[in-house]
Amino acid sequence: MIAALGLTLPPDRIHFDPLEAKSKHYLVRMGLFKMLGIPSSINVVEHEPAGRFIPITQIMTSDEISRFITEMIPLLHLEAEQAQTIGYIVSELARNVIEHAAAPHGAMLCAQYYEKSNSIRIGIADTGVGIKKTIGQSHMAATDLQAIHLALTPGITGTTPKEGGTEQNAGAGLFFIKSIAFVNRDYFMIYSGGGFYKLLKRISTKHMALHADPFKDRHSIGSEENPFPYWQGTVVGVDITLDQTKEFSFLLDEIRKTYGSAVRERKRQRYRKPKFI
Numbered sequence: 001m002i003a004a005l006g007l008t009l010p011p012d013r014i015h016f017d018p019l020e021a022k023s024k025h026y027l028v029r030m031g032l033f034k035m036l037g038i039p040s041s042i043n044v045v046e047h048e049p050a051g052r053f054i055p056i057t058q059i060m061t062s063d064e065i066s067r068f069i070t071e072m073i074p075l076l077h078l079e080a081e082q083a084q085t086i087g088y089i090v091s092e093l094a095r096n097v098i099e100h101a102a103a104p105h106g107a108m109l110c111a112q113y114y115e116k117s118n119s120i121r122i123g124i125a126d127t128g129v130g131i132k133k134t135i136g137q138s139h140m141a142a143t144d145l146q147a148i149h150l151a152l153t154p155g156i157t158g159t160t161p162k163e164g165g166t167e168q169n170a171g172a173g174l175f176f177i178k179s180i181a182f183v184n185r186d187y188f189m190i191y192s193g194g195g196f197y198k199l200l201k202r203i204s205t206k207h208m209a210l211h212a213d214p215f216k217d218r219h220s221i222g223s224e225e226n227p228f229p230y231w232q233g234t235v236v237g238v239d240i241t242l243d244q245t246k247e248f249s250f251l252l253d254e255i256r257k258t259y260g261s262a263v264r265e266r267k268r269q270r271y272r273k274p275k276f277i
Contacts, residue, residue: 001125001231001235002032002233003032003035003036003108003125003126004105004125004126004156004277005033006035006036007035007036007058007103007105007108007202007206008104008127008172008242011036011037011038011172012037014038014105016038019042020209024042025042027042028040028042029053029055029097030055030056030110030112031055031056031057031083034055034057034106035056035058040078043255044083046150047181048059048106052075052112052113052224053075053111053112053113054068054071054072054109054110054111054112055110055214056077056109056110057106057108057109058105058106058107058108059094059097059098059107060098060105060106060110060147061096061098062274064097064240065091065094065095065098066091068090068091068094068109069087069090069091072087072111073087074123075079075111075113075120075179075217076120076241076242077113077118086180086240089173089176089177089180090109090122090124090177092172092176093124093173093174093177094107094109095237096173097126097128097234098127098253100127100134101126101128101129101130101233101234102129103126103127103128103129103132103233104127104128105126105127107124107125107126108123108124108125108126109123109239110122110123111123114214117231117238117241118240118241118243119130119186119237119239119241120239120240120242121200121237122237122238122240123236123237123241124231124235124236124237125233125234125235125236126234126235126276127233128232128233128234129233130144130146130192130193130232130233130234131147131190131192131193131195131234131250132144132147132193132195133146133147135150135151135156137172139156143194143195144192144193144195144261145196145197145221145222146195147192147193147195147247148190148192148196148197149172149197149213149214149215150192151192152174152175152178152214153175153195153212153213153214154172154175155172165201168241169253174190174236175212175214176239177236178199178214178217178238179210179239179251180240181199181236181238181239182199182202182210182217183208183250183251184241185202185204185241186201186239186240186241187199187237187238187239188238188239189235189236189237189238190234190235190236190237191231191233191234191236192229192231192233192235193230193231194222194227194228194229194230195216195221195222195228196204196221196222196228196230197219197220197221197224198219198220198221199214199218199219200217200218200219200220201218202217202218203218244264
């Protein structure tokens with residue numbers, strides 16, 4: 001988020017107070033100062049990042065998305081098919097930014113693998129028009145939170161009012177990535193405008209079911225009484241625990257099943273509406 005926000009200003013207007021936190025070296029290693037074009041007095045010993053993390057990367061084109069995904073695959077430490085599936089979902093999120101967000105500086109992505117927990121953390125941020133405006137092109141959303149609710153619902157996309165989206169944009173990327181976090185009991189959040197949604201860890205049970213409606217999952221949201229600071233654009237963060245991906249085949253089946261039934265149900269509801277001539 002800092003990198004995305006910083007790119008909206010010239011370097012000479014950005015000032016950092018002296019950093020005391022232990023994480024200050026991490027900011028250098030992840031390329032924050034380099035991305036913003038400002039000097040840093042923090043000295044670090046740089047090691048080869050391959051297989052461990054991808055520093056903050058600016059994505060403006062489809063080719064840059066492909067390069068990021070190619071670098072991300074080794075961080076997943078998964079079988080090729082599983083890694084490619086996650087890579088596809090992340091690429092869809094980035095593609096949404098460059099094709100629909102009207103973000104002048106594109107998407108900012110980074111990823112890091114944590115060996116101790118065998119997990120990967122992925123973040124993507126932009127300073128584009130935000131979800132409410134993109135979703136609002138085809139669907140009614142009075143608030144940022146309502147727009148987030150629609151964006152997390154499978155089959156809803158701002159490119160068309162058609163249920164199920166189009167062949168090029170099925171409106172499922174956010175639903176897919178949230179579902180992975182849900183099954184693995186991992187972290188997921190999305191923030192746009194004044195709207196905020198955070199997936200809470202599901203209760204561990206023998207049987208689980210994916211919900212097309214994100215508000216049926218355990219979650220927390222921003223409220224009108226305690227609104228979040230307004231973010232011009234969209235931010236998505238997700239943790240994926242990789243040693244739980246033995247359930248991934250089941251997950252993909254459930255995603256397809258939930259996605260298909262949700263789209264069919266919304267079509268039925270639409271056809272039930274009275275039509276006046």
